[in-house]
Amino acid sequence: MKIDKNTTQKIARLCKLRVNNEEIEELSLQLSSILDWVEQLNEVNTEDIEPLSSVSTENLPLRKDEESKKDLSKEILSNSPENLENFFVVPKVVE
Amino acid sequence: MKNQSISDTLKLIKSKKISIKELSNNYINEINKNKDLNAFIYFNEEKILERAEKLDNMKEDLPLKGIPLGIKDLFCTKNMPTTAGSKILSNFQPTYESFVTKKLLNSGALFLGKTNLDEFAMGSSTTTSFFGNTINPVSSENKKLVPGGSSGGSAAAVAANLCLGATGTDTGGSIRQPASFCGVIGMKPTYGLCSRWGIIAFSSSLDQAGIFANNIQDASILMYEMAGYDPNDSTSSNVEIPKYHDNLNSNVDGKIIGIPEEYSLPGISDEINQVWDKAIKVFEKGGAKIKKIKLPHTKYALPAYYIIAPAEASSNLARYDGVKYGFRSENISSLEEMYELTRSEGFGKEVKRRILIGTYVLSAGYYDAYYIKAQKVRKLISNDFRDAFKECDFILTPTTPSPAFPIGEKEDDPIKMYLNDIFTVPASLAGLPGISIPYGTSKEGLPLGVQILSKHFNEQEIFNAGYYLEQNNE
Numbered sequence: 001m002k003i004d005k006n007t008t009q010k011i012a013r014l015c016k017l018r019v020n021n022e023e024i025e026e027l028s029l030q031l032s033s034i035l036d037w038v039e040q041l042n043e044v045n046t047e048d049i050e051p052l053s054s055v056s057t058e059n060l061p062l063r064k065d066e067e068s069k070k071d072l073s074k075e076i077l078s079n080s081p082e083n084l085e086n087f088f089v090v091p092k093v094v095e
Numbered sequence: 096m097k098n099q100s101i102s103d104t105l106k107l108i109k110s111k112k113i114s115i116k117e118l119s120n121n122y123i124n125e126i127n128k129n130k131d132l133n134a135f136i137y138f139n140e141e142k143i144l145e146r147a148e149k150l151d152n153m154k155e156d157l158p159l160k161g162i163p164l165g166i167k168d169l170f171c172t173k174n175m176p177t178t179a180g181s182k183i184l185s186n187f188q189p190t191y192e193s194f195v196t197k198k199l200l201n202s203g204a205l206f207l208g209k210t211n212l213d214e215f216a217m218g219s220s221t222t223t224s225f226f227g228n229t230i231n232p233v234s235s236e237n238k239k240l241v242p243g244g245s246s247g248g249s250a251a252a253v254a255a256n257l258c259l260g261a262t263g264t265d266t267g268g269s270i271r272q273p274a275s276f277c278g279v280i281g282m283k284p285t286y287g288l289c290s291r292w293g294i295i296a297f298s299s300s301l302d303q304a305g306i307f308a309n310n311i312q313d314a315s316i317l318m319y320e321m322a323g324y325d326p327n328d329s330t331s332s333n334v335e336i337p338k339y340h341d342n343l344n345s346n347v348d349g350k351i352i353g354i355p356e357e358y359s360l361p362g363i364s365d366e367i368n369q370v371w372d373k374a375i376k377v378f379e380k381g382g383a384k385i386k387k388i389k390l391p392h393t394k395y396a397l398p399a400y401y402i403i404a405p406a407e408a409s410s411n412l413a414r415y416d417g418v419k420y421g422f423r424s425e426n427i428s429s430l431e432e433m434y435e436l437t438r439s440e441g442f443g444k445e446v447k448r449r450i451l452i453g454t455y456v457l458s459a460g461y462y463d464a465y466y467i468k469a470q471k472v473r474k475l476i477s478n479d480f481r482d483a484f485k486e487c488d489f490i491l492t493p494t495t496p497s498p499a500f501p502i503g504e505k506e507d508d509p510i511k512m513y514l515n516d517i518f519t520v521p522a523s524l525a526g527l528p529g530i531s532i533p534y535g536t537s538k539e540g541l542p543l544g545v546q547i548l549s550k551h552f553n554e555q556e557i558f559n560a561g562y563y564l565e566q567n568n569e
Contacts, residue, residue, distance in 0.1 A: 008451070015409060015454040016416070017447055018435040027451065030509060034452055037510055038398040041468050044475065051470030052477055054300050055286050055526030056330035057551065063326065075190040079420035088418050091430050 001035040003028050101162055101259055101313045108161045115161035115205065119147040122163045122207055126257050129232075134242075134252040136168055136226040137175050138208035146205055157203030159320055165252040165261035168209035169216055170196045170304075171293040175206065179295045180214045180224035183415045183422045183441030193293025194325045195262065195304050202320045207258050210248030214443045215412065216269055216297045219515035221247025222502060223445045231277055231499050233541060240499040240541070243273030243515070246307070250277040253307040260317045261307045266298050267400050268519025270305045271531035271546060275494035278533045278542030280314045280561070281307050285551045286526035287332035290325030298407040299330075301400075301523050311562045314530075315339035318554065337555050345563040348382030352560075353487030357393035358518060360496065367493045367543065370535035374491060374545045377567050378560075386487050390479040395472050396521035401513060402456050402469035403524075408446075409453025415441060448509065477525040480548075489560055490548040492518050494531040498541035522548045532561050534568060 008028045012019045019027060073086050082089040099107075107113045123140050150161050171177050171189035178184045192200065200206070213223040220241040221229040231242040232255035242251040246263030250273035253261050263270040265283035274281025282305045289304035296302060304321060308314035319340065324333040354375060359368065375385055417423035417437030424436035442450070456465035483490065496517055505511045522529045528551070531544040545564070549556045 003455075007455075011451050011455050011458065014458065015413070015450050016431075016434040016438055017442075017450065018439040019447075027448070030448060031451060031455070034401065034448075034509060035455070038402050038465070038469075041395055041398050041402075041472050044392065044395055044472055046468060046471035046475070049471040049474050051467050052474035053470055054330065055477065055524075056332070058287060058330060058332055060329055061326065072190075076419075078190060079187055081417060081421075081423035090418055091427060091433055093430050 001032065001039065003031040003035065099259065100310060101159075101316050104162060104259060105160070115150045116144060116147040118161060119143050119163060119205060122258060125255075126207065129255050129257060132230045132232060132251050132255060133227050134210055134229055134248045134255065134257055135165065135208040136178070136180070136211045136224070136248065139175070142174065143205065143207055150203060150205060159199065159316075160203030162204050162260070163207050163258045164199065164204050165208065165210045165249050165258040166196060166206050167212055167246050167249050167261065167263050169212060169264050169295045170262060171295070172196055172206070172209065175209055177209070177295070178225070179216070180212045180226060181442065181446070182225040183437070184295075185225060185422060187421055189293070191293060194290035194327065195294070195321050198323060199262075199320055204320075210246070210252050210261055212248055213245035214446050215295065215408070216245040216264055216266060217408070217445050217449055218244040219268070219272055219512055220244045220502070220505070221273070222506065223443055225443065228502055230502070233278060233499065239502045241276065241502050243276035243495075243499065245269040245273075247273045249307050250274055250279055250281065253277070253279045253309060259309070260313055262304060262321070263307055264294060264302055264304050265523065266301045266303075266404060267523045268516035270307065271494050271519045271529055271544070272515055274307055274531040275533070275542065275544030276499035279307050279309060280311060280530065280532055281305065282314050282318055282530045282557070283523075283528065284318060284322065284554050285332070285528045287330050288322045288334075288528070288552065288554070290323070290328040290331045292325050292327040296411040298404040299411065300407060301404060311558055311565050312340055312343065315343060315558045332552070334552055339555055339558050342555055343562050344559050345566055347378055347560060347563045350383045350489070350560070351386050351487040352378055352383050353386050353388040353483055353490040355388050355390045355393065355483070355490060355492060357390050358492045360517070363496050366537045367496060370543045371491070371493045371545060374534055374564060377564065378491070381563055381567065388483045388486060388490070390483055390521065392472065392475045392479050393521055396476050396524055397513060397517055399469040399472040399476065400516075400520045400524060401452070402465050403473065405449040405453035406457050406466050407453070409450045409457065412446070412450055417441075445509070473524045476521055480522070480525045480527060484550050488549070489556055492546045492548070494518060494544035494546040498537040498539070498543055518546060527551060528554050528557055530557050530561050532564055534564065
């Protein structure tokens with residue numbers, strides 16, 4: 001699959017990465033060659049094969065739906081770049 | 096002190112021939128002498144000695160009391176920062192301890208520090224860390240080699256005797272490949288044996304914790320202490336963990352060893368195949384039967400992996416947004432800009448590449464063609480192994496297609512770098528346990544390794560086969 005600069009730009013926007021003009025050419029080439037390479041999977045006949053999403057042998061366990069009261073707000077906020085009165089602070093989003 | 100085993104060290108401590116503090120000082124000296132290897136990216140002498148003193152004063156007997164370990168900097172640790180080798184987590188201080196490291200601490204282990212890794216465990220060379228390259232201790236003065244990756248710091252630390260063991264994580268080969276490059280033992284257990292709780296996520300359906308050690312006995316002791324059920328990880332298995340080290344048995348008489356013909360690749364150097372042949376012959380000498388087996392979809396394991404792992408990574412790494420923890424860009428005027436600049440400045444090249452690939456293969460219109468297709472191929476690979484293990488007790492292969500390579504090589508071509516994991520990825524996709532055991536050397540005298548794989552939760556079989564090979568390493 002050939003990935004052109006517009007597609008690279010579009011994917012970058014989807015995953016909130018900013019790529020500058022110098023990077024975009026090299027990235028488009030690398031993404032194209034990686035996708036070309038993974039496309040050898042098309043040689044494999046996968047008709048009637050179930051996709052395998054997990055190799056875990058466990059059934060999803062159920063736990064009791066119990067309330068637990070613990071105030072972890074201080075710990076949770078301790079790594080935040082900016083916080084105020086028990087809230088995370090981000091740039092203003094409403095005009 | 097060189098190559099002291101864990102059981103010998105425990106005896107010395109117990110008989111008071113050495114205090115844990117003295118032992119720790121010896122290792123602190125070794126780490127300081129080998130700073131240029133950059134195996135440890137966090138190391139605090141005061142904290143080590145504090146913990147050592149506490150353990151010395153403790154009356155209680157513990158199974159790993161005073162054993163000095165390195166911890167891959169992907170495990171969240173309450174008393175040490177945790178970075179995943181990334182700028183985006185360069186100031187992160189976890190407020191809780193991962194399940195695996197908590198178990199080790201409860202067993203009395205002494206953590207010397209956090210070891211270097213490829214950023215978010217994405218790589219095969221430990222050259223993508225924000226904190227610089229780790230150097231393979233087997234390097235010569237004028238030719239610096241990679242330790243492999245992603246757990247390169249842990250492998251290098253054990254190889255250079257900077258600790259008695261080290262934790263690692265393996266998603267597609269990140270324990271076995273660096274173990275082979277550095278000449279130590281590296282064990283990745285069955286998916287689900289060790290809890291993933293508190294391990295920074297890369298590809299959740301593949302990530303699994305494991306161990307580096309100098310010998311099979313040490314590896315089996317550490318594996319036992321790390322494994323176990325954790326209700327906080329829904330894929331953690333509630334199985335009984337055998338005391339691997341008490342059950343070690345090097346008798347391979349009558350065992351059937353599968354040799355997959357698909358692992359004889361064109362273009363792989365003779366030295367790799369020669370070491371493989373030699374290991375086969377040594378097993379035959381011990382009475383094992385050799386059985387040629389077929390794993391027909393082996394060739395497609397790497398391309399399937401390079402869809403599945405980046406897809407899961409792109410989703411897991413969406414959490415690094417500069418809001419709740421980690422680095423935040425300073426040049427921001429809007430929320431959108433905060434996200435984009437934080438992530439663009441915070442992630443390195445390889446991580447960004449994988450996020451982009453992952454986002455693409457999960458995006459509308461491509462999801463079935465890439466992601467679902469890869470999962471179907473994963474099923475076929477898993478079936479291949481299921482069928483193969485009907486005919487054999489374990490599978491023997493080389494661990495890597497080459498010995499350690501110079502730092503800087505393969506950097507310009509992602510696919511060339513990915514090919515390092517050609518022999519380790521298939522078992523990862525099937526969730527199987529595997530070990531790399533140092534075996535033989537290249538023409539240049541660099542360590543090589545062979546890989547032993549077995550059925551799910553058959554770690555004992557692997558340790559036993561490894562025990563035999565270790566004792567018959569001519």
